[in-house]
Amino acid sequence: MPALEELRKRLGEIHDLGRAASLLAWDERTMMPKGGAAPRAETLATLARVRHEMFIDDRIGKLIDEARSEVDADAPPGESIDADLVRVVGRDWEKARRVPSELRAELARASSIAENAWVEAKERSDFAMLLPHLERNVELTRRFAECYDGFPGFSRTYDALLDEYEPEMTTEQMRVVLTELREGLVPLVAEATRNGAGAEDDAFRGEFPADTQRELIRAAISELPFPDDSWRLDPTEHPFALSIASSDVRLTTKYDEANLAVALFSAMHEAGHGLYEAGVDPELGSTPLSNVRSLGLHESQSRLWENWVARGRPWLEQHLPVLREHFPAAFDQVDLDGLERAANRVERSLIRIESDEVTYNLHILIRFELELEIFEEGLPLADLPEAWNARYRDYLGIEVPDDAHGVLQDVHWPGGAFGYFPTYSLGNVIAGQLWEAAGRDLGDLDRQIADGDLVSLGEWLRERVHRHGRRLSPTQVLERAGCGELSVEPLLNHLRDRVTLAVQA
């Protein structure tokens, strides 16, 4: 058997175990009876360990080496699937074998336990309840980062963390982008919130029974370019999307019966993630090339559908009749201008996932800076709530009343996902660039959306972004889509339009 063939077979097995792990993770957060929590943590740990051991096997390394001579190793990315596979898997393997299996398993186990503790800690707004679990997560993550001492391209602790979510992007590159963003954002937020925008009645607030919300949202997702019978939508505490296969996408949302915007826009967000997973080239099948790894690119898809599409005037124009049909009391007296303003309020707020587009990236910035302090400046975790609250005061001018509305709001740190947050802002930056390019390529995109045509945009994104899987890096995707280099200007321009709208209100 040629090396490449055996390599593909072995990677396929690992990929299938990954599918099982994805289902276990989805089930844990949507379906599992509480009693299943402890054994579930064990099962996830075992799967992580077995997959890891199968992958770091010396035989895989040998096969990668041999396969290099079977493919055109000099082919530029995107030209040969085989060459891309060998290149991408080669780096994965070099990275993976640095981390002992037991540490991987322990990370999986600890974060599963911490996530369960977090649910209760958040309910009670009791940070002390989470603290020991968080300390364990940070200690294990630190040990994880230490495994990469001297790894090519890594020069500081956070590089190893970021690389898990945004491969081949350094902390310094991220810092530059986020600093440019902050410089544009701070005056923009000040302007937007200066004269009390958001005081107006908000059509999305009122009484919205969850069952009717679900019906409305299922219909909205059905209009997106998903193949038939390839997705489902379930409620959960902290919305997410994942796929068991490209034809088996799991979307989740959270229903707030007093605020329709929560579920509606988060569902469109998760659907954007889902469309990405659904759009990966089937030829990449059971190889790691189909596991989308740049969370920045992934987030660009979710934010694009949530913010550029669903909060845009054309989509709202098309959906106002649907909103009125499901919730006449809330929307019968609202016109398109009012709806657009309601969908694009700018407010200094406490909760990231409920925050508006303009302030959102400040929430991210706070988390990114705190992560750097934890891992590179020794911030004690016991001081985290205070550090959190201080930054919300400084950047957003807002007092955090309790930890449930502060440091306990996100699942990421209990889940052990340090280095994840900045990819959200990177996603916004990339979405801004892709939206501009799509508009240039597709002509009157606004008209298409107002006419209910979401397929043209979907196809454009599939062709330019989704289908490549991990074959291209975010910068290569941007360049080939005609977006040039990474730039915050398209996002800032977009947000300036949003602010103009808010200030008019």
Next chain:
Amino acid sequence: MPALEELRKRLGEIHDLGRAASLLAWDERTMMPKGGAAPRAETLATLARVRHEMFIDDRIGKLIDEARSEVDADAPPGESIDADLVRVVGRDWEKARRVPSELRAELARASSIAENAWVEAKERSDFAMLLPHLERNVELTRRFAECYDGFPGFSRTYDALLDEYEPEMTTEQMRVVLTELREGLVPLVAEATRNGAGAEDDAFRGEFPADTQRELIRAAISELPFPDDSWRLDPTEHPFALSIASSDVRLTTKYDEANLAVALFSAMHEAGHGLYEAGVDPELGSTPLSNVRSLGLHESQSRLWENWVARGRPWLEQHLPVLREHFPAAFDQVDLDGLERAANRVERSLIRIESDEVTYNLHILIRFELELEIFEEGLPLADLPEAWNARYRDYLGIEVPDDAHGVLQDVHWPGGAFGYFPTYSLGNVIAGQLWEAAGRDLGDLDRQIADGDLVSLGEWLRERVHRHGRRLSPTQVLERAGCGELSVEPLLNHLRDRVTLAVQA
């Protein structure tokens, strides 16, 4: 590391992959979008292959040998978990390594193809369409059985088939039990159906919205001795129960809006399976001892809760007010006598899964006898419909109008599951014995159930049956529960009572 410790660690990993496979199987039949079917089949095949390869590893065999000297190998079953583990796993390992992986794969592939052909063959009632696939299944199953030539305890072809579902029970033992059962049943069925019982109005037929059924059934299952937050109930096409862990039990049912009995009694049936899985000693944890393997014992638990409890007068007495509350139109005019008769109708019928308690075992007997003829007496498969119809005439006094209502009705043979059917009847026999013993031990069991106390019975079953997992064989369980040897008399006595009830109608 002592051999036993390493053995436990390796078995634990295989066990956890089994949990993942269980979740994949549950999800496939309850939650999965249709688009996920093809990748799901691949994922399940990979998990089966990886688990099999991990298990038949020479290292496991060596560890089993070494562990034998670390445990008290002469300890009688049930005395030492370690000794039981080594004994049970030793036999599993000897069995597993006899079958070449290619044959296992071919069996899986052929039965998957045959199942698809069966769906169409059944729709068209065209046995000839299924015949070549059935021939392939039988040929492969024969080769599977040949792998066990000379295996300790096996003396004939069918022994190897039966052992897959009912470990350590021989064909001859099963034949003796089922023949005794037949001799008691044939005259009983003749008596029960002589004067057209079943003509009366059936309170369970009418209009029963699925949502209300679900509410009623959830409440009924909540009364069973499950720990809190350890189970869930979902709709599916063919009801089943499985557990991801003993504290994470998944029950399913199917709602027929014209017939409440379908969901109600099948849910109680699956809950019986679920209680068994929930009741395994937590000490057996992630070892194969906690994988209940005797389908006869398993079925004894489902049938006991479905038939002895839920179709019994005390349970019906306690639930008549609940039935009236949920479905006043159907039950307000029904008294307890009428309800009891409706829950226990006896009819000669063609379809096994719709048949009543009294006739049910004759359906099983027919299948068992035909399997023996196929594998041990060379019955040509082309003659199977004729042989089937002849037996339905002889045992049930009923003419089979077409193969869809005859030999094509069950998925087991297309699915390659030869040797499975007799465990259904074995389960009924065991349930009858356990019910008698529980009644002796618990005093007035009828009174307890009528008072809503299901915990006493549940605890008795957990102590005598569930907690042992695979440590004891069915005959050992029966003996230690004070039931003596395997005997059909308790079941026949129970069915005689049912017939008396039916004849009074």
